[in-house]
Amino acid sequence: xxxxxxxxxxxxxxxxxxxxxxxxxxxxxxxxxxxxxxxxxxxxxxxxxxxxxxxxxxxxxxxxxxxxxxxx
Numbered sequence: 646x647x648x649x650x651x652x653x654x655x656x657x658x659x660x661x662x663x664x665x666x667x668x669x670x671x672x673x674x675x676x677x678x679x680x681x682x683x684x685x686x687x688x689x690x691x692x693x694x695x696x697x698x699x700x701x702x703x704x705x706x707x708x709x710x711x712x713x714x715x716x717x
Contacts, residue, residue: 651712655683657701672696 658668658679665679674693681687682697689697698705 646713647716648711649685649714650688650709651685652683652709654679654697654701654708657703657708658683661701668697668700671700 654668658665663671664676665683666676669676669679672693673696678687678689678693679697682689682693694705694709698708701708
């Protein structure tokens with residue numbers, strides 16, 4: 646089995662009524678960075694993950710989780 650990092654950033658962001666660009670501005674990254682993290686293309690650094698959680702006012706553990714996947 647392998648593990649994949651999943652996240653609920655999009656849900657938390659849209660619950661606040663923010664666009665990807667607004668969240669990106671809040672933490673000092675590009676909108677593309679937010680997009681790639683939300684879509685699981687890019688795993689954020691610890692610093693970026695903590696900044697996202699702080700901006701969205703949720704614990705980082707509520708945004709990220711490890712999901713086990715079966716190898717094919």
